[in-house]
Amino acid sequence: MAYVMRSSPSVQSGSLAPHSSASSVSSSASSSSYILRLGALNSQRSGRLSITRRAIGTANRRTRKPHGVSASTSELVAEKPSIKNALAITREEGLILYEDMVLGRSFEDMCAQMYYRGKMFGFVHLYNGQEAVSTGFVKCLKPEDYVCSTYRDHVHALSKGVPARAVMSELFGKATGICRGQGGSMHMFSKEHGLLGGFAFIGEGIPVATGAAFKTKYEREVLKNDKADAVTVAFFGDGTCNNGQFFECLNMAALWKLPIIFVVENNLWAIGMSHYRATSVPEIWKKGPAFGMPGIHVDGMDVLKVREVALEAVARARRGDGPTLVECETYRFRGHSLADPDELRKPAEKAHYAARDPIIALKKYLLESGLVDETDLRSIDKKIDEIVEDAVEFADASPLPPRSQLLENVFADPKGFGIGPDGKYRCEDPAFTAGTAQV
Amino acid sequence: MGLSSIAYDLGSGLNGPMSISHLSSPRQQLAFSAKSCTGSRACITVRAADGNSGSMRAPPSTVRASKLVTNAVAVKSETASIAATKSGHELLLFEALREGLEEEMERDPRVCVLGEDVGHYGGSYKVTKGLAEKFGDLRVLDTPIAENSFTGMAVGAAMTGLRPIVEGMNMGFLLLAYNQISNNCGMLHYTSGGQFTIPVVIRGPGGVGRQLGAEHSQRLESYFQSVPGLQMVACSTPYNAKGLMKAAIRSENPVILCEHVLLYNLKERIPDEEYVCCLERAELVRPGKDVTILTYSRMRHHVLQAAKSLINKGYDPEIIDIISLKPFDLHTIGNSIKKTHKVLIVEECMRTGGIGASLRASIMDNFWDYLDAPIMCLSSQDVPTPYAGTLEEATVVQPPQIVKAIKQLCG
Numbered sequence: 001m002a003y004v005m006r007s008s009p010s011v012q013s014g015s016l017a018p019h020s021s022a023s024s025v026s027s028s029a030s031s032s033s034y035i036l037r038l039g040a041l042n043s044q045r046s047g048r049l050s051i052t053r054r055a056i057g058t059a060n061r062r063t064r065k066p067h068g069v070s071a072s073t074s075e076l077v078a079e080k081p082s083i084k085n086a087l088a089i090t091r092e093e094g095l096i097l098y099e100d101m102v103l104g105r106s107f108e109d110m111c112a113q114m115y116y117r118g119k120m121f122g123f124v125h126l127y128n129g130q131e132a133v134s135t136g137f138v139k140c141l142k143p144e145d146y147v148c149s150t151y152r153d154h155v156h157a158l159s160k161g162v163p164a165r166a167v168m169s170e171l172f173g174k175a176t177g178i179c180r181g182q183g184g185s186m187h188m189f190s191k192e193h194g195l196l197g198g199f200a201f202i203g204e205g206i207p208v209a210t211g212a213a214f215k216t217k218y219e220r221e222v223l224k225n226d227k228a229d230a231v232t233v234a235f236f237g238d239g240t241c242n243n244g245q246f247f248e249c250l251n252m253a254a255l256w257k258l259p260i261i262f263v264v265e266n267n268l269w270a271i272g273m274s275h276y277r278a279t280s281v282p283e284i285w286k287k288g289p290a291f292g293m294p295g296i297h298v299d300g301m302d303v304l305k306v307r308e309v310a311l312e313a314v315a316r317a318r319r320g321d322g323p324t325l326v327e328c329e330t331y332r333f334r335g336h337s338l339a340d341p342d343e344l345r346k347p348a349e350k351a352h353y354a355a356r357d358p359i360i361a362l363k364k365y366l367l368e369s370g371l372v373d374e375t376d377l378r379s380i381d382k383k384i385d386e387i388v389e390d391a392v393e394f395a396d397a398s399p400l401p402p403r404s405q406l407l408e409n410v411f412a413d414p415k416g417f418g419i420g421p422d423g424k425y426r427c428e429d430p431a432f433t434a435g436t437a438q439v
Numbered sequence: 440m441g442l443s444s445i446a447y448d449l450g451s452g453l454n455g456p457m458s459i460s461h462l463s464s465p466r467q468q469l470a471f472s473a474k475s476c477t478g479s480r481a482c483i484t485v486r487a488a489d490g491n492s493g494s495m496r497a498p499p500s501t502v503r504a505s506k507l508v509t510n511a512v513a514v515k516s517e518t519a520s521i522a523a524t525k526s527g528h529e530l531l532l533f534e535a536l537r538e539g540l541e542e543e544m545e546r547d548p549r550v551c552v553l554g555e556d557v558g559h560y561g562g563s564y565k566v567t568k569g570l571a572e573k574f575g576d577l578r579v580l581d582t583p584i585a586e587n588s589f590t591g592m593a594v595g596a597a598m599t600g601l602r603p604i605v606e607g608m609n610m611g612f613l614l615l616a617y618n619q620i621s622n623n624c625g626m627l628h629y630t631s632g633g634q635f636t637i638p639v640v641i642r643g644p645g646g647v648g649r650q651l652g653a654e655h656s657q658r659l660e661s662y663f664q665s666v667p668g669l670q671m672v673a674c675s676t677p678y679n680a681k682g683l684m685k686a687a688i689r690s691e692n693p694v695i696l697c698e699h700v701l702l703y704n705l706k707e708r709i710p711d712e713e714y715v716c717c718l719e720r721a722e723l724v725r726p727g728k729d730v731t732i733l734t735y736s737r738m739r740h741h742v743l744q745a746a747k748s749l750i751n752k753g754y755d756p757e758i759i760d761i762i763s764l765k766p767f768d769l770h771t772i773g774n775s776i777k778k779t780h781k782v783l784i785v786e787e788c789m790r791t792g793g794i795g796a797s798l799r800a801s802i803m804d805n806f807w808d809y810l811d812a813p814i815m816c817l818s819s820q821d822v823p824t825p826y827a828g829t830l831e832e833a834t835v836v837q838p839p840q841i842v843k844a845i846k847q848l849c850g
Contacts, residue, residue: 146599148595177632178632179630179631179632179634180632180633181632182629182630182631182632183630183631183632184630187630187631189627189630189631189632189634189635190634191631191634191635192634196595196598196599196635197627197630197631198630198631199622199623200622201618201622204591204618204619204622204623206588206591207587207588207589207590207591207592207594207595207619208591208592208594208595208598208623209595210588210591210592210595211591211592211593211594211595211596211597211598211599211603212595212596212598212599213595214592214595214596214601215595215596215599215600215601217577218551218577218578218596218601219600221577222548222551222575222577222578223548223549244585244587244588245587245588245591248583248585248587248588248589249588249592251583251585252582252583252585252588252589252592255583408633409628409629409631409632409633410628410629410667410668411628411668411670411691411692412628412633412636412637412638412691412692413690413691413692415718415719416670416690416692416718416719416766417766418719418763418765418766418767418768418769419719419720419766419768419769419770419771420769420770421769421770421773421805421806422770423770425719426766
């Protein structure tokens with residue numbers, strides 16, 4: 001059963017006392033709620049051990065249990081009315097969510113095909129199964145908002161609005177790719193759509209996202225632009241949550257109340273390393289309150305639940321109340337990358353999550369609620385098929401980057417290549433930029 | 440600290456006002472009567488837009504009608520050389536850095552500083568003293584001790600429109616930020632296909648100090664030199680410190696500005712008018728004809744000290760402060776080699792994989808035919824800087840070694 005679990009009393013507006021401008025976490029209202037949370041956590045810890053023991057022994061754990069959240073469950077029940085409202089979506093919203101997830105899935109499936117046909121190369125990390133997280137969050141954002149991703153970034157790019165053609169071309173290494181073929185699968189960037197990357201090393205995108213959020217604050221407070229309210233969403237995985245940059249950025253984001261949402265796509269595996277073998281306290285959401293921000297745990301296979309949490313967190317950031325840490329329980333249906341034989345994950349675990357396919361779940365919801373009918377969904381499926389086919393055709397037909405492109409973007413200011421023996425800047429020599437000059 | 444003022448007796452070195460370096464391309468606006476094409480000291484150059492972009496993506500134009508200064512090397516005996524302008528004002532190198540920084544922060548509200556203790560404390564070396572009071576806590580941001588993350592934060596802020604300056608309290612601390620410097624600063628403009636620019640400046644003091652211990656006495660220029668996408672300069676006088684700081688801030692590229700712990704209290708008279716140095720150009724400190732000495736940062740002053748003795752012995756060294764550690768100004772360097780045919784490199788970097796090693800290779804590639812002797816290179820020892828004073832002294836190149844090397848090279 002999918003449900004929302006919460007660590008903090010609420011992410012509802014107004015229920016978390018906003019920090020005073022002195023940016024100390026010790027304002028009385030908020031500290032008491034944090035203490036309550038910490039207290040709850042401490043008492044849960046002893047209960048936790050038994051679960052951990054079980055986990056180590058059998059690796060039988062496929063779902064996260066609602067351990068020790070009873071304190072906040074009652075608060076949850078008390079807030080039921082607003083949850084119900086947030087879950088209700090309109091037909092249009094439903095169709096948008098469905099289309100975005102189907103686009104993500106179809107695109108990734110096509111990537112796998114293309115990879116095995118030798119059209120794309122290197123390390124390709126597919127997002128199948130995790131669509132609810134990308135769609136759930138990114139479809140809450142405005143065009144001016146920023147998204148920062150990792151190497152598993154194709155679907156974040158698509159959700160944010162980067163055309164499928166541009167992503168596919170990039171994967172094929174063509175000059176028409178979103179990064180001119182220079183980035184590849186793990187380095188998707190789009191200035192137009194506010195996609196800040198695409199990073200191959202885990203964790204290194206989180207500070208970049210923090211910087212984008214810092215820029216919003218700077219724009220408001222230094223440049224005095226009241227309309228500056230761009231929010232940044234940073235996506236990363238469970239493995240990253242043991243990395244220093246994660247903790248350092250949680251600290252700075254909370255310290256300066258930056259408009260950022262840290263979204264953990266916890267799919268339980270970092271290549272072949274199980275989250276539980278790598279992490280002393282596996283509940284990542286608990287680490288939010290340790291740094292002074294709400295930590296939320298949500299079912300990442302349910303796009304409506306994700307969306308509900310996302311709307312809250314985005315609103316919170318946008319009005320200046322600071323960051324949120326959201327842990328999404330999710331799963332990748334494929335291996336870590338197309339090169340991963342995926343032998344360590346148990347079939348039972350995979351089957352469990354396959355049964356919670358987010359697209360099937362949304363489809364079921366939409367049909368059962370009467371918001372849409374079969375033909376609507378089928379026409380979307382067809383539309384997406386055409387988009388993806390077109391993307392492949394476009395990428396196939398696109399030219400490879402010419403040799404002359406090699407050095408073009410090394411420096412924004414090409415004077416950085418320096419002055420050659422003849423006294424001219426190297427970049428003034430056409431042979432240099434064509435890559436044929438002897439350097 | 441070492442030198443308290445720059446007062447050189449350069450013998451027959453300077454002959455009146457130095458000619459301004461000008462760029463030979465017809466696109467450049469500056470025209471001065473050049474005495475030689477030695478591309479002497481880099482003064483202003485703010486340049487017109489590059490109209491002919493060809494296959495390059497032209498940088499945005501920044502044309503400013505700055506006044507040009509003919510010569511501002513504060514050589515005591517040279518009253519005539521500062522002829523074109525008023526007498527200027529005297530200050531210490533760290534104050535010059537601060538002046539440059541302050542001017543740029545006033546000029547562009549997107550310029551901000553972040554680092555440890557830059558705000559309320561005013562900077563460990565006082566480079567940002569008073570700036571937080573003037574510009575506020577957000578523009579001069581005191582960060583927690585998390586170099587990798589706040590450097591990455593600067594990258595993200597730069598990508599989205601700000602122009603941050605990251606101060607490493609010591610360059611050595613920036614080793615912790617190496618991931619962000621190499622992967623993000625250096626790469627993102629490229630991997631994004633040119634979509635995002637990263638106009639950050641990363642600066643801080645490095646080099647061997649006075650018994651600060653190994654970790655605070657690192658010579659890291661070469662660690663960053665290979666990173667594609669980065670530019671790197673080293674300042675050595677108050678004049679070039681201010682000018683390079685301004686140029687680095689204005690540059691659209693990520694620039695590493697290497698300062699030196701022992702040079703912060705150098706005093707010099709610099710112009711009152713605004714000026715900007717050129718990031719890619721070397722500085723001809725003293726023209727000569729016997730041998731080319733290439734150096735940078737603190738070693739410039741050791742070379743100058745050695746030069747006094749050499750000149751007395753009848754040598755005529757040409758001393759060039761390379762300023763730009765990446766890329767090398769091969770024009771200035773080459774013209775000198777074509778004249779003297781002998782090269783001595785004096786650097787503080789380690790021998791192995793140092794700036795000197797890279798420079799030697801570059802010179803061999805480009806100017807082999809002009810060399811009459813193998814290129815000599817004096818570098819610091821490949822050793823973690825020892826604490827003991829005697830050992831520390833033996834780690835870096837000292838003036839007597841330079842004198843000996845020249846004698847060996849020139850006979």
